[in-house]
Amino acid sequence: MLRVDGVTKRYGDVLACDRVSFDVGAGELFGFVGGNGAGKTTTMRIVLGVLAPDAGEVRFRGAPVDHAARRRFGYLPEERGLYPRMRVLDQLVYLAELHGADTNAAHRAAEQWVARLGLREHRDTEVQRLSLGNQQRVQLAAALVHDPLLLVLDEPFSGLDPLAVDVLVEVLREQAAAGVPVVFSSHQLDLVERLCDRVGIIKGGRVVAGGTVAQLRAGSGSTLVVDAPAAPAGWAAGLAGVTVLGVHNGQTRLRVAPGTDDQPILAAALATGPVRGFTHQHPSLAELYRDAVGVDSR
Numbered sequence: 648m649l650r651v652d653g654v655t656k657r658y659g660d661v662l663a664c665d666r667v668s669f670d671v672g673a674g675e676l677f678g679f680v681g682g683n684g685a686g687k688t689t690t691m692r693i694v695l696g697v698l699a700p701d702a703g704e705v706r707f708r709g710a711p712v713d714h715a716a717r718r719r720f721g722y723l724p725e726e727r728g729l730y731p732r733m734r735v736l737d738q739l740v741y742l743a744e745l746h747g748a749d750t751n752a753a754h755r756a757a758e759q760w761v762a763r764l765g766l767r768e769h770r771d772t773e774v775q776r777l778s779l780g781n782q783q784r785v786q787l788a789a790a791l792v793h794d795p796l797l798l799v800l801d802e803p804f805s806g807l808d809p810l811a812v813d814v815l816v817e818v819l820r821e822q823a824a825a826g827v828p829v830v831f832s833s834h835q836l837d838l839v840e841r842l843c844d845r846v847g848i849i850k851g852g853r854v855v856a857g858g859t860v861a862q863l864r865a866g867s868g869s870t871l872v873v874d875a876p877a878a879p880a881g882w883a884a885g886l887a888g889v890t891v892l893g894v895h896n897g898q899t900r901l902r903v904a905p906g907t908d909d910q911p912i913l914a915a916a917l918a919t920g921p922v923r924g925f926t927h928q929h930p931s932l933a934e935l936y937r938d939a940v941g942v943d944s945r
């Protein structure tokens with residue numbers, strides 16, 4: 648449905664996007680993660696046509712994205728994109744009409760999203776008088792109100808309270824279930840892990856890792872916790888494919904490289920005395936992310 652192909656954008660010396668490529672299928676939730684300044688917003692602006700790339704292209708349903716296609720996209724920009732003095736409901740009706748809905752449909756959709764996103768008591772309030780989290784809810788309603796064919800959301804969870812986060816998770820799942828491709832960025836990696844079918848990790852303008860969380864895990868190995876209370880310090884040093892992460896209360900945490908046979912590790916642990924626990928832990932997306940970007944991330 649959406650294909651971002653080799654998109655490159657330079658600002659002076661800064662390569663904001665460096666041959667960024669990814670696809671998002673119908674009904675797929677794609678999480679875009681990366682450090683501050685990694686290139687997420689620039690990529691999303693290029694998808695929306697707010698910015699032109701220096702090279703590469705964006706295609707939707709097989710064709711280059713033109714004005715007509717863009718009108719059917721739902722976009723939540725990182726910066727506020729609302730009219731501060733307009734009332735919430737009026738604003739949503741106006742935006743729905745701007746994207747092609749007739750007046751009745753625009754009113755119906757605006758009322759529906761106001762209710763769904765918990766804004767009923769604020770429907771006649773000027774946007775500038777709302778709290779930041781409620782402004783974010785209006786911004787989300789604005790991205791959804793015209794029944795978009797594609798959703799591109801730049802940090803949609805930012806500023807939302809826990810109940811609003813739950814509503815948004817539900818809304819995004821529904822949109823995907825209806826066949827809409829959804830791309831969103833977030834620094835809340837637990838949410839991305841919970842929600843996304845696939846993830847793209849961007850660093851310094853380049854996509855450095857991508858795939859399902861399971862695929863990222865398969866390429867990353869695991870953490871092994873060995874409870875061998877009598878083991879002397881250094882018992883695991885020198886084992887193939889093993890890095891010692893630390894020892895705490897007789898438990899040794901080891902990073903095990905992908906494809907490493909764990910039985911020599913067990914044998915080495917047993918050679919030190921009793922082994923009371925031997926547990927593989929799958930890395931969280933946050934750990935996979937740290938592995939992929941390292942510490943010097945942009």
Ligand SMILES: Nc1ncnc2c1ncn2[C@@H]1O[C@H](COP(=O)(O)OP(=O)(O)OP(=O)(O)O)[C@@H](O)[C@H]1O
Nearest residue numbers: 658661662663681682683684685686687688689690
């Ligand atoms: N208009 C601009 N002029 C100059 N440099 C820019 C401009 N917009 C972005 N950049 C630079 O491009 C790089 C990528 O920025 P971008 O906003 O895409 O990152 P991001 O991943 O969205 O970051 P964040 O998580 O902080 O929102 C950064 O180094 C940024 O300073």
